[in-house]
Amino acid sequence: MIHMNKNGELTVFPNISSYPSQIVPTCDRSDLMQQFFIAETETLMKVHWDDKLKNNDHYDFLFSAKRHDLKLVTCNDIKVLHNKKICQDKVAPELMESYLEVRAARWLNLTSYVFSKWNISLLYDETGKTIQIDKQTGAPVINPVQRVVVDPAHPNRAYFEQAILDHYNNKNPGWYSIRSKPNSRKTYIVYKQLNRCMYWLGGKLDTEYDRHASFPNKNQLISFEFHHINSSCSTAEDFWMMKKFGKLHKRHVYLITAVSNDAVHMDRLLSFVNNQTNRQHVTFVVVDMGKDTDKYDLSKHTTLVDTKYLYLGGPFSRSIGLKKGFDYAKELAESRQQKDAIGFSIDTSIIIPNNFSDIIRSHVRCGLSSFAPVCYKHKDPGGYWVTTGYGMIGACFDDYAAIGGWDTRWGYKWGAEDVDIMNRMQKHLPLTVRTKENNFEHKHSGTTRNKNEVYYKNKNLYDGDLPVTPLTTKLNDTTMSDRLFKWAQPKMRYHIPLTHHQIFVTHNPVSGKKIYDIRYFNSKKEEYYAVVESLL
The missing domain is CATH 3.90.550.10 (Spore Coat Polysaccharide Biosynthesis Protein SpsA; Chain A)
Known part of the structure; x- marks a missing residue:
């Protein structure tokens, strides 16, 4: 997904599609994809490649497609094999090295043009690098993302552990729910903050099944690597979608x-x-x-x-x-x-x-x-x-x-x-x-x-897949609750005063995205609701 806020900050969210496509039900809407895609010629003629760009053309074309409301979809059941190693092995090493140097230099030289064309002030790319243009020299300044080890004394250790557990438990049947073993020396967590809303998390977590003491249990050291969304980030509202209200x-x-x-x-x-x-x-x-x-x-x-x-x-x-x-x-x-x-x-x-x-x-x-x-x-x-x-x-x-x-x-x-x-x-x-x-x-x-x-x-054995049913919790973050209440209420189109009540949060078991179930009361204590899904 590509997103640019009102300050001209462009963020690329890796592995995030927006929502299921209404055109192709088995696929998801997306903003960014590889250079291989299929489209009608007439459609592509509406969104031209920029002839000035001998590099950076990929981002530029897809950003232009988004501005022209060209609907792009990505489908998990369609695979394309790109084996560039076969081609590169036929090229002399010194020529390949020279090509990569020219390509990198060209990318840097054209960055200022792309930023100016789209009024970009800052770019968070998909790897976590931040790129902006130096106002004095006009040259791009690139800051690589830093890896941070989350040791037991880290102030956000509990937050990241819970994020890992949620990532696992919200995608698996309740029978296989896990909990972390406290203060385990086997647990190793590393993160990279890719942008204001997204972290990359990797490492290993020492866990056991989340069961009563009377049931059999076992330890398992799970390896993980995934992107985690901080849903309370400053631009969260840009990714909320009203699903239903009543x-x-x-x-x-x-x-x-x-x-x-x-x-x-x-x-x-x-x-x-x-x-x-x-x-x-x-x-x-x-x-x-x-x-x-x-x-x-x-x-x-x-x-x-x-x-x-x-x-x-x-x-x-x-x-x-x-x-x-x-x-x-x-x-x-x-x-x-x-x-x-x-x-x-x-x-x-x-x-x-x-x-x-x-x-x-x-x-x-x-x-x-x-x-x-x-x-x-x-x-x-x-x-x-x-x-x-x-x-x-x-x-x-x-x-x-x-x-x-x-x-x-x-x-x-x-x-x-x-x-x-x-x-x-x-x-x-x-x-x-x-x-x-x-x-x-x-x-x-x-x-x-x-x-x-x-x-x-005599017991029945269920002959299908076990259901994945994430738990529903109350949102206790008052700042986040306030933002959701204020965002949703005008979109409900009720011309009567409504008082904020509470918000329930459930993860979509398929996409993993959060669903906010927002509740209001009117002066007669009659209840209203708004269901909002986060696209991140």
């Missing part, structure tokens, strides 16, 4: 659970559901797959929310039970004319906060996002956040139907149904919100598994 209306939430012979946990879950705020907009759907002699008796309990009970009978199957519950809830919502109603799957062993249905409404947006919160699981010693499971997931019923819903092929065995629905949901919706929610906990006594021994003893 108002969050009061929508009906259906909490749906499949239960079997588990009155203890059902009693507890029902009490939490009864305590939900805005419970007039909540329906609790219970699908009972227990024995006929062990049905859950709702008549013994006070229900403060609209509660529906369906008895299917055994044997127990989570995917079949949830399929029945979601299909029933969807039909019920349609009969009640509840527009954009939401279905959320929940296990009986889950503890939820009193405002949980409001949290679901906030994060589920039809055609845009699903919500798969991360729960905290109690397990000796201590506990851990379960980043590898997707059993509790919510979406608009229209989006749920579009992917085919819960798949009953997983039948009467434990597991894989959550991975399967997450994979399909990610292909359908551009955003999955994965926040760690306080007081959203998994706590069970083991009775459910004891009473459904056959189901939990």
Whole structure:
């Protein structure tokens, strides 16, 4: 990507494409590419090569193409082999040396002309060199980038370690998430600051799997080399793109659970559901797959929310039970004319906060996002956040139907149904919100598994790729938050005062780029959102 700010500072960002091409869906838009490309002659005639340039012509032509809004795309599935060594081996060494000297001198002599032509005051090239023109001599001044070793005492050591972990974890399934081993002598980090927004990072990081102490673990020394974006750099606004904005209306939430012979946990879950705020907009759907002699008796309990009970009978199957519950809830919502109603799957062993249905409404947006919160699981010693499971997931019923819903092929065995629905949901919706929610906990006594021994003893093996679902975090950088709030609000075109609320950050699992989920309130405490993606 090529970018020039209002001060005439031109920055070349290596290995950064702007966004997927609408012309060629399998390719990405780009500004800078190699000298080999394909184009129609008529198109190229609009953007001429500069006859004065016997060098520097590459940058000049592509910069001109960008100014003429020529849409360039680069495709990973098209490869071109350029083996210049074959040609160079046929040239006498002294001639090759002379050629390179002439080429380098010509490049320097023509730099002033290119800078003047495009009003460039400073160039950050793709290798990190800075180039500017000396005002007295008119000659280019080149400053090479310096490599910096990040020792344990370096003030940004923690920042770079986290950047490396994020780079790895945001591109891999949660099962393979890693954490760094503190104060390891094996860790070696080097960086080069290529420009104001980009670092090159290289070295090795001593890691282990990010797992609870009760699970098996192993050390791994990972080697890394990649470009890291400082998303709070001074020109960050130039790379933000508004994806969608809207108002969050009061929508009906259906909490749906499949239960079997588990009155203890059902009693507890029902009490939490009864305590939900805005419970007039909540329906609790219970699908009972227990024995006929062990049905859950709702008549013994006070229900403060609209509660529906369906008895299917055994044997127990989570995917079949949830399929029945979601299909029933969807039909019920349609009969009640509840527009954009939401279905959320929940296990009986889950503890939820009193405002949980409001949290679901906030994060589920039809055609845009699903919500798969991360729960905290109690397990000796201590506990851990379960980043590898997707059993509790919510979406608009229209989006749920579009992917085919819960798949009953997983039948009467434990597991894989959550991975399967997450994979399909990610292909359908551009955003999955994965926040760690306080007081959203998994706590069970083991009775459910004891009473459904056959189901939990036989496990499904998922036959596809595991989903990559980066965690969603709150943006705590107040300066960065302020800039995003002020940038996005005028573009939302709402002519009413909006108060800044909070911002959630999720990485796009394909491109690795950040998605900012910005929230506002109006004077009536109604919530608005703007989804902004960074092109860097």
